[in-house]
Amino acid sequence: MNDPLPRAAGAAAAHPAAVINLSHVYKRYPGGFEALSDVSLTIDVGEMVLITGHSGAGKSTLLKLIAAIEFASSGAVIVSGQNVAQLRPGAVPFLRRKFGIVFQDHKLLYDRNVLQNVLLPLQIAGFDTGDAVRRGRAALDKVGLLGKERALPITLSGGEQQRACIARAVVNRPAVLLADEPTGNLDEAYGHEIIDLFAAFHRVGVTVVIATHDRLIAEQLRTRAIQLVHGRVADDH
Amino acid sequence: MKAWLRDHARATADALTRLAQTPMASGLNILVIGVALSLPAGVYLVLSQLQSFTRQLTTDPQISIFLELDADARNVESIEENLRNHPDVGNYRFIPRARALAELKRSAGLSDVLDNLKQNPLPDAFVATGVDSKPETLERLRDTATKWPKVAHVQLDSEWARKLDATLRLGRTAILILGLLLSSALVAVTFNTIRLQILTRREEIEISKLIGATNPFVRRPFLYFGGLQGLAGGLMAWGVLSMAVLLLNRDLATLAALYSASFRIAGLRWDDAMSLLLFSALLGWLGAWLSVTRHLWRFEAR
Numbered sequence: 001m002n003d004p005l006p007r008a009a010g011a012a013a014a015h016p017a018a019v020i021n022l023s024h025v026y027k028r029y030p031g032g033f034e035a036l037s038d039v040s041l042t043i044d045v046g047e048m049v050l051i052t053g054h055s056g057a058g059k060s061t062l063l064k065l066i067a068a069i070e071f072a073s074s075g076a077v078i079v080s081g082q083n084v085a086q087l088r089p090g091a092v093p094f095l096r097r098k099f100g101i102v103f104q105d106h107k108l109l110y111d112r113n114v115l116q117n118v119l120l121p122l123q124i125a126g127f128d129t130g131d132a133v134r135r136g137r138a139a140l141d142k143v144g145l146l147g148k149e150r151a152l153p154i155t156l157s158g159g160e161q162q163r164a165c166i167a168r169a170v171v172n173r174p175a176v177l178l179a180d181e182p183t184g185n186l187d188e189a190y191g192h193e194i195i196d197l198f199a200a201f202h203r204v205g206v207t208v209v210i211a212t213h214d215r216l217i218a219e220q221l222r223t224r225a226i227q228l229v230h231g232r233v234a235d236d237h
Numbered sequence: 238m239k240a241w242l243r244d245h246a247r248a249t250a251d252a253l254t255r256l257a258q259t260p261m262a263s264g265l266n267i268l269v270i271g272v273a274l275s276l277p278a279g280v281y282l283v284l285s286q287l288q289s290f291t292r293q294l295t296t297d298p299q300i301s302i303f304l305e306l307d308a309d310a311r312n313v314e315s316i317e318e319n320l321r322n323h324p325d326v327g328n329y330r331f332i333p334r335a336r337a338l339a340e341l342k343r344s345a346g347l348s349d350v351l352d353n354l355k356q357n358p359l360p361d362a363f364v365a366t367g368v369d370s371k372p373e374t375l376e377r378l379r380d381t382a383t384k385w386p387k388v389a390h391v392q393l394d395s396e397w398a399r400k401l402d403a404t405l406r407l408g409r410t411a412i413l414i415l416g417l418l419l420s421s422a423l424v425a426v427t428f429n430t431i432r433l434q435i436l437t438r439r440e441e442i443e444i445s446k447l448i449g450a451t452n453p454f455v456r457r458p459f460l461y462f463g464g465l466q467g468l469a470g471g472l473m474a475w476g477v478l479s480m481a482v483l484l485l486n487r488d489l490a491t492l493a494a495l496y497s498a499s500f501r502i503a504g505l506r507w508d509d510a511m512s513l514l515l516f517s518a519l520l521g522w523l524g525a526w527l528s529v530t531r532h533l534w535r536f537e538a539r
Contacts, residue, residue: 067447069447090451090452093446093449093450093451093452093454094449094451095449096447096448096449097448097449101447101448103447107440107443107444107447109440109441109444111441120444120445120448121448121449123244123247124445124448124449124450124451124454125449126240126241126243126244127240128239128240128243129243168448
């Protein structure tokens, strides 16, 4: 990598395979609530990691810090060797494009159909319409929604909306997939399907980080899990 | 580069779609902008024509010296000598009363009336210009010439035109102020329209930013919307003006015919019309830019 953005010395250099590295990260919100306290962790390229913990433990906050949606109060968040806090505001969108994000509440746009929703990241990245549609269809095919490309999101079930959100997250072939409670509102069978999808992306080399409080996922995936308790790393195995 | 062009095309298409989606609201906005612009533009049009008219009159300021009716050749000679020797006089010419009458008959169409007169009512006259075009020079000359023997009346021909010109300049300043006020109204209209759009498209902006949209990407459709709406308002103003000129000229023609004269208002020239369109598009763009920039920071990461 030879990008001109600020690079972090120390931790990242010592760990060349790290795609995400947090050291002594604190996040305090106005009013004094401390969502994260002294969090240090490293996630390597191609790893699949679960962030577990009770609700309010700081899982979502952790994902937001990684994707530069929010910034740490202190400590360093380093993504692909770039210290997020030192990015110019203009560089932040380009950092975000490295991630595919699956939101807890899907964040689909209800005034346009499924395909148009999936095309949004490609329009942002400046793809030609023909290429974009080809890629969008491929992404919908992967999540099993090809037949629903003209449907409006409101007509989809919860599981289908979640899959549409996943298709949008992967359509630009991101290096890292971040998912916040992807099975939150789904029944067990749907949940299994979604987790299988993530496992499939992991097998083709995508780094996957899933925040969840769902024990079933942990049992199904049997992979590294970082447990947060009241904003601190309680367990990492 | 291709991606950049594609993005601009997308933003233009998006803006046009949104203009067309709400025809009533867009139409009213465009009407407001058009009316706001056509007022100062219309007055500017009339004023600039009057001004170019008075400029023609004031290009050669001159002074007319009318002699008394009983002045004879010797008096004329002495005044001519005075003029020749006066340091303030540039050029002068003598207009004998007979020629003045002939000219009047020819130019004003009053030959019937004048033919009935028993004697020539016009005096001999000199018309002189100053060595320079300063008003004081001619004023000084007027004051001296009034005291010469057999001079009945001295008139500074340029004076009324100067007064008119000064009045018009006052009018132009007033128009400038009016224009500035109405331009800011245009910016405000656009600002508010865009603000409402941002509120209804809040989710789209938020999500786009979350998945890596840059601020220019988010801003662009709104800027095009503001610019296009301004441009349409400018076209509307142009249309309103052309229509007004057309209607006024029809009535003016009737009026002018009664005075056996011809006077008409010329429509907006092409270059002025282009400036109007460019100006209104720029103002719309500016209003949109202010609005989007004002509202975008809310979606920034903390």
